[in-house]
Amino acid sequence: MSTAVVRGYPQATAVTISQWAESGQRCAMTIHPPNHPFRWRDLRTLGIPEFTLRRWLDSDVVRRLLTGVYCSTELPDTLELRARCVALVLPDDAVVCDRTAAWLWGVNAHDPDDRFGVPDVEVAVPPGHPKPRRNGVRGMERDLKSSETASVFGVSVTTPVRTALDLACIRGRWGALAVLDAFMSEHDLAHKDFALGLTRFKGRRGVTQVRELYPLATPLSESPGESWTRGVIIDEGLPMPEPQVEITANGVLMARIDLAYRRQRVAVEYDGEEFHGEEQRDHDESRRTWLREQGWHVIVIRKEQLSGPARADWLAELGRVLGERSARVKRLYARSRLPWQRPS
Template identity: 45%
Template structure:
């Protein structure tokens, strides 16, 4: 059977499967490799495959992980976030196929299965939920763990994305923080929780907001609509309304020619109506380029007139 000829929809099971099932499914390894290269089959983790025609849901993702994870371990950290609909892996990690991350509750040994990163962790019953038969940390517990475990910018993005997807609030996280006293990474977590923002719409927008905070600048409003003749027309990523300063992150989607034309027209209108528009791009988060746009914000927010006489 050649998957590249017959196609994934007719040749593959309508569910996730593992490499150990290939003989049972009458699939040759070469054919599977071709199907993966053609995008007919996805390989989220080592030895785990999902036909592209299968609906991408939390249940499907949990079913994929269940092919590898043993019942007495809990899926955690970035794998849990992935099941909850939030991708926290870097591009290089995805290219190399990441390990499934799990933890064992205290008193049980972490898994040593190949392709699984097993750890031990103090988990309460309220930290665990079940999706499609797989035990997994809840969105709140996953956010708390990633707030400790990930690098600072990635941790902020993960917190915001999980909050947006699952309605997590600062109060939810503050309630659990005392349990994390003494845990490695908790200082970072305590710093990030007050900055939680469910309205941020991308990882790099989270990075932008965090950089503004780290620079000691006042935090802008998020996703601000600007009216044209009384009608909400232009939405800004971040804005200081009174100062009429907009801060926008331009990701890869802004490379599209039509999007660029729209951006130019929109920003031209804003400038004509008294706004200062500061644009942040992909490579603007380190060194001089980071300092440059933060300085632009600071200068734009510095009053040019004071009512004070002396």
């Protein structure tokens, strides 16, 4: 009978393949995930075989929150839980920053194509301090004032304003705008908060981009995809759309449009997979059919249309429709019989 040494198996003894399979099923049924976050290297201490963790991950009993950090899916995704996860891999002299800090503050700073990935923990150390070198942690040097850091359940993290500005310096234009939008929405930040925080960023790479973008940020954007779509429109040189426009009929709310041009009756909507899946499709189509019946021109965007030829197509459509529906406003002057009294 064939045997195998199963890595992570209790006592690490040689067992038959059938015994290993039976024990795996038994462990998956009898062992329960801890009620706290844990690391891969903690498995032996917790008495959890590696194959049991793999089974839990495959069956959604456990989820991976950070590289090498796991927790039961029964635990609610709270700020405290996220902080406890980060604390497991955070060096003593480091401050959580950038995307990990945004994640702790409840802001998703991923691009539309990678927003469901699990990035490394990003931490900052004071200038001259050794950067952490370990799997799942990316270290960098940052000169941070005490006013630019906060404690979240015992974890040192950059403040919402500092986090937003740091990310807006290093992200692409549309990703930067999405981050600024999200922090304004989640943490009630205002344009003046960004302006004040930028006084510390003089000469930093990317600061020119942030100075240009933060006046365009809005707390009304409800997803990174909406912010990206608005950014594409802005960069194309088209008029700025109004976010989250509510359309009523006889006092009843009939539709809420992601981005709209009220006067021209043009709607631009971003359909993200998490908000506009199969269960939402019928509702979306009914709402958009009603808008079209009321004379609205509706353009629907998905993430694959944010780049390449597909982007050029819908931008051309938007520009054409706005041009056709924009009434030319003539300047009217009082006529005068005297040439020198007429406006030049």
